[in-house]
Amino acid sequence: MNSTPEAQVVVAVDGTSGSGKSSTCRGVADRLGLRYLDTGAQFRAMTWWMLREGVDIHDADAVAAVAEKPTIVSGTDPLDPTIEVDGVDVATEIRTEAVTGSVSPVSTVPQVRARLLELQRRIIDGGGIVVEGRDIGSVVWPQAEVKLYLTADPAARALRRAAEEGGTDVAATERVLAERDRIDSGRATAPLTMADGAVHVDTTFHSLHEVIDQVVQLVERAAR
Template structure:
């Protein structure tokens, strides 16, 4: 049973040929799934749902309210009752929970360090997955996170797993968080990436491609190359997508 509804906002709708398209993207931390999904969504005129932001929003609210994250029932109750407002516009990230704008707060280290405790809460996952499936049912969206290709949108016409070796993933996240991938930054980021993936993998599948899921190893690829690889899969699976592609935008 889904609790309080999610209010989704999207500035522009998908082109007619893609209004029902769902692109499901899975991947571990640092694989590039969030940034790549946003660019792909922009190029195709689709919305984008960052499912990780949903778990982060619940985590942020729980921390702000002084909840013990080990109290699974209390955190699940918060998730069920939460009014989430999340923009699907790939140009504008916005996350509001129960009237509080947490768009910036959900990226704070305190939330990053605690989010796995919420993401591995099975009752929370059940609630948020139900909300994510409601978005998938509407179509015209890229949905990215974990368990997307197998649980949230297993019937999506395009399902992709972005992977990368551990070194590449840690370096990417270090540059994102610290602006550099020097030895100190790598050391500070290592556990954040590796331990979170280890904890999350106990309840979600995002390291091995299921049947019908296309795996793209991004370890040695630049950002634009990964975007192009994803777009190539989209066109191969949904040929009508070629008609709405904008090569200059895809390369920008």
């Protein structure tokens, strides 16, 4: 059992796609013996379910009407984070192009955000967790002891995301990321924004190890 001063801390990490949030959060959680939650995977899981059920994702009313139906379970082991929908492991399925291209319209629906917000807060309660997303420090858990906002140069973000997804069209990836940021920053409910009190971390010219070190130091300082 983790009995260090960091054991009760909540680390809220927001930021743009491709800025290194997932790798950073998992690395920090592993280093400090904390749990890890990828809220983006929950939105992807909801989107995957909508697509499987044939819901018109561009019809906000249709999405809202069924947002309570799927059972979404997130594993919080930073070395092996899992995501299940109705008992089915969808870790691979939620990373397909179909889901990636559909998650923004689903995530803008207030009923979807409300449903997942409740789930996220239940998981975070008790602390000892690193949480990544786009509105963690501003909406989901504004009382977090450590709040970070990760960004990177658009070209660097596109290179990272294209490499993650096994693609080679970096320019197309950059356009997709820019459109995702535009939608998420402009949505009426819980827009992408840097939370009050958040530390801005630009990862463009830093290695993953360097970023993890920086965040670990911030967490250790906050816990003491």
